[in-house]
Each structure stands twice: as C-alpha cells, then as structure tokens.
Amino acid sequence: MQNTSYIALSRQAALQRQLDVVANNMANANTTGFKSEQMMFREFLVPTRSSQRAIGGKLSFVQDVGVLRDTREGPxxxxxxxxxxxxxxxxxxxxxxxxxxxxxxxxxxxxxxxxxxxxxxxxxxxxxxxxxxxxxxxxxxxxxxxxxxxxxxxxxxxxxxxxxxxxxxxxxxxxxxxxxxxxxxxxxxxxxxxxxxxxESNVQPVVEMTRMTQILREYQGVQKMLDTEHERTMKAMQALSGARPA
Incomplete structure (x- = not known):
C-alpha cells in the first residue's frame, strides 16, 4: 500500500520542479538573450524484497535528472x-x-x-x-x-x-x-x-502556458489517486480490525 503512495509522491515532486522551470521560463519571456529550459526525466527502478525470486519485481519511480536548455536563436x-x-x-x-x-x-x-x-x-x-x-x-x-x-x-x-x-x-x-x-x-x-x-528570449509563452496547464492536470490526477489510495487503505484497516466506520 505504501509503495503506491511513494511512487505517486515521486511523480508529484518531479511535477513541482517541472512547474518551477516553466514558471522561470514565463518570467523571462521578455528577457533579452534568455534561453528556455525544460526538465528531463527517467524511470528509476528500486528492487523489492522479492526481487531475488524468479518472479520478483522492481518499483518504478520518477526521477528528474537535469534541465535541457533550448539553444535555438530567439527572434x-x-x-x-x-x-x-x-x-x-x-x-x-x-x-x-x-x-x-x-x-x-x-x-x-x-x-x-x-x-x-x-x-x-x-x-x-x-x-x-x-x-x-x-x-x-x-x-x-x-x-x-x-x-x-x-x-x-x-x-x-x-x-x-x-x-x-x-x-x-x-x-x-x-x-x-x-x-x-x-x-x-x-x-x-x-x-x-x-x-x-x-x-529576444526564445520562450514561447503559448507553449509554456500549455505546459503549465498540463502539469497542473497531471498533478491533480496524481493527487486524486493518492486520495483514492488513502480511502482504500482506511477501508481495508477498518475491515481487518472489525471496526465500524465513524
């Protein structure tokens, strides 16, 4: 149960850093010579306790590995x-x-x-x-x-x-x-x-606004999954303990 939350939180943390990069691009849309940036992500695999077994698996986390700069010439x-x-x-x-x-x-x-x-x-x-x-x-x-x-x-x-x-x-x-x-x-x-x-800056405000909207929607989607997982965990604990819901 905790693994699902950890994976979701890793994605939320990466989205937060990605939003910071987009916000910085937007803030420098009128800065001469500024070059826009974007985050680079990769899958980060963590072995589980069952990884040594034939059917053992690994947990897939989200990891931001750096920032890629757009070096194209601005107008x-x-x-x-x-x-x-x-x-x-x-x-x-x-x-x-x-x-x-x-x-x-x-x-x-x-x-x-x-x-x-x-x-x-x-x-x-x-x-x-x-x-x-x-x-x-x-x-x-x-x-x-x-x-x-x-x-x-x-x-x-x-x-x-x-x-x-x-x-x-x-x-x-x-x-x-x-x-x-x-x-x-x-x-x-x-x-x-x-x-x-x-x-001029090579930032494209319309593109950055689209990215910002997409990041917000993804963040909200992950949060909804976390809320659903929390609710499922609480119901499972109540069922196992025999307690009645308040």
Missing amino acids: LTKTDNPLDFAIHGDGYFQIETEAGMRYSRSGHFRMDQTGMLVNSQGFAVMDDRDQPIIFAPNETRIEVSEDGTVSTENGRVARLKVVKFSNDQELRNAGDTLFETTLEPEVVARPAIVQGMIE
Missing part, C-alpha cells in the same frame, strides 16, 4: 541603438565579472562613466585580446561590422570577442542572462553580428 528585434548587438548563429559574448569570465547572448550594452563598453549589470565586454573595450571621450559615432570590428570616427577601436563551446548544455546559469562553465571557449572565427538589434 531579432530592431532597436536602432548603436550599442545593441545581436549574434546571428552560434556564439556568446564574453563578459568579465567579479567572479570571473561569463558568457551571454544578450547584447544590450551601454557605455559607463569611463567610456568602457559594459553589459546591463555594468560588467566589461571583452575584445579578442581579452581586454575591455574603451572609447575616447570625443568618440560618438560607433559602428560594428559583421565580424565584430568596433570602429568610430577616429578609426578602429577593437574587435568583439565571440566564443562557442563544444557542448552548450554544459553551460550553467549564473544569473542575469550570464552563463558559466569549466569548458574552454573556442573563438568564433567568422561571427555574424548585427548592430542596432537585440536577440
């Missing part, structure tokens, strides 16, 4: 802001933070008080020499070519560093659309950067 939106950059195709901008190098698809940049190119959190955007990109006070006409070369009215300033990885799923969320990883980045030789545009 590009025109902003006409000269410091907004979008990467078309593979690649990440390299950002230097206080905790080390981080990587991001969000190219919503700005210039700080010192003339340094930074992201929305104020962290420096790296060039291909792993140095911050700094503009002179009199430089106002900023242009970025497709290969990432940054120029002004005074000439070439630097080249944006765009990197890629052997397995994008190894990147871990570091907050604020930043990723961290122990993998060695590989420089993209021919990036495709578009100035005056940003990459």
Whole structure:
C-alpha cells in the first residue's frame, strides 16, 4: 500500500520542479538573450524484497535528472541603438565579472562613466585580446561590422570577442542572462553580428502556458489517486480490525 503512495509522491515532486522551470521560463519571456529550459526525466527502478525470486519485481519511480536548455536563436528585434548587438548563429559574448569570465547572448550594452563598453549589470565586454573595450571621450559615432570590428570616427577601436563551446548544455546559469562553465571557449572565427538589434528570449509563452496547464492536470490526477489510495487503505484497516466506520 505504501509503495503506491511513494511512487505517486515521486511523480508529484518531479511535477513541482517541472512547474518551477516553466514558471522561470514565463518570467523571462521578455528577457533579452534568455534561453528556455525544460526538465528531463527517467524511470528509476528500486528492487523489492522479492526481487531475488524468479518472479520478483522492481518499483518504478520518477526521477528528474537535469534541465535541457533550448539553444535555438530567439527572434531579432530592431532597436536602432548603436550599442545593441545581436549574434546571428552560434556564439556568446564574453563578459568579465567579479567572479570571473561569463558568457551571454544578450547584447544590450551601454557605455559607463569611463567610456568602457559594459553589459546591463555594468560588467566589461571583452575584445579578442581579452581586454575591455574603451572609447575616447570625443568618440560618438560607433559602428560594428559583421565580424565584430568596433570602429568610430577616429578609426578602429577593437574587435568583439565571440566564443562557442563544444557542448552548450554544459553551460550553467549564473544569473542575469550570464552563463558559466569549466569548458574552454573556442573563438568564433567568422561571427555574424548585427548592430542596432537585440536577440529576444526564445520562450514561447503559448507553449509554456500549455505546459503549465498540463502539469497542473497531471498533478491533480496524481493527487486524486493518492486520495483514492488513502480511502482504500482506511477501508481495508477498518475491515481487518472489525471496526465500524465513524
């Protein structure tokens, strides 16, 4: 009797974590460069006391094994802001933070008080020499070519560093659309950067709402089964003890 409840509870716990992932996707539907995620599940078999027998079986639990990130490119939106950059195709901008190098698809940049190119959190955007990109006070006409070369009215300033990885799923969320990883980045030789545009989130709100509704229905179905199992157990205990129902 307890095994049924344990299996059902394992499914409910997995559904709760899945709902958290969907809710996070919905919350970041308008976050530039955000990539949607979904849970990965597998069957987890636990031997029973009778497993050593010829007809022994195993209990099948639900186990969430990780999160799969959708790395597909989000829609590009025109902003006409000269410091907004979008990467078309593979690649990440390299950002230097206080905790080390981080990587991001969000190219919503700005210039700080010192003339340094930074992201929305104020962290420096790296060039291909792993140095911050700094503009002179009199430089106002900023242009970025497709290969990432940054120029002004005074000439070439630097080249944006765009990197890629052997397995994008190894990147871990570091907050604020930043990723961290122990993998060695590989420089993209021919990036495709578009100035005056940003990459929107690739979250599809309608799809996420459908998933949320499905998760809720599944959770309610499991709860109904638990309630039915509890009622059956109580009736069995009353029958075995000879007690009359209250």
